[in-house]
Amino acid sequence: MHLRDATDDDLDLLLDLLLEAFNWTGEARFTLDDVRSDPHTGRYLDGWRRPGDLGVVAVDGTAPVGAVWARALTADAPGYGYVADDVPELGMAVAAGARGRGVGTLLLSGFLDRARTAGWRAVSLSVEDGNTAARALYERHGFVPVGRNGGSDTLLRTL
Template sequence: MTTLREAGTGDLDLLYDLLLEAFNWDGTARFTREEVIADEHTARYLGGWRRPDDFGLVAVDGAAPLGAVWARALPAGTPGYGYVADDVPELGMAVVRSARGRGVGSALLAGCVRQARDLGWRALSLSVEDGNTAARTLYERHGFVVVGRNGDSDTMLREL
């Protein structure tokens, strides 16, 4: 049975593993874990986790993590791939390959939208790479719409 719990400071290693999973979404090993941790741009998403405005959820089955979603507001001077505005947190999300297609991503995304709304944020943004149809479809089902383009990815926004 899948349950959601708040992502805390002790989840940093898990979140890095899942960020790697998100970057290598199609099974192609574009990055290693060490490269993700060392990269200046990707460090924006998790460096210093958990800052006061950071929030997120971890999906578990018993003690086994199935996936996570996390969000952080990034400033225009050091934006993420899905940057929209300083007051719009950008989310990262991944589900372990063995748990995909079981509603884990939908539960995480719905929970993150609730968290953001409860915390008083006005919107959420994200970036989805071309070809990642499953993720794009999930985001669209949860009300995200394309508002921009960054390289080979669309920036999507969900007003709250």
């Protein structure tokens, strides 16, 4: 398994993975149409790759099995894990069939290295209550709770 940088051509992959992240329970709580049409959700990927967007894709053989991506959002159009205009918000998902094989650790480590190299001071994200596997992964990588949004915690990782 290896990492590659996310490209302009990865939008459909990232949308599929964002849906995977929203449906982390295994229930089909959202559809791809929901993800594509919701203006709030669109903040994460509309116009992918804008200047400043950063992402990595995990590839097993030739098949993408997960990705992490981030972009800076603003106070007037925040994401679920918004902290500050200069703190990009991260989205991450691993395909259901690839979970439990270290893909998340590989992705998050590689992404944080790239974000640090890009000069980012921190990244944030949102993790839903009950998503203990994701929360444990983020905490192992130094993310700490800094806020609450509905049924989710906002976590921050200083770089």
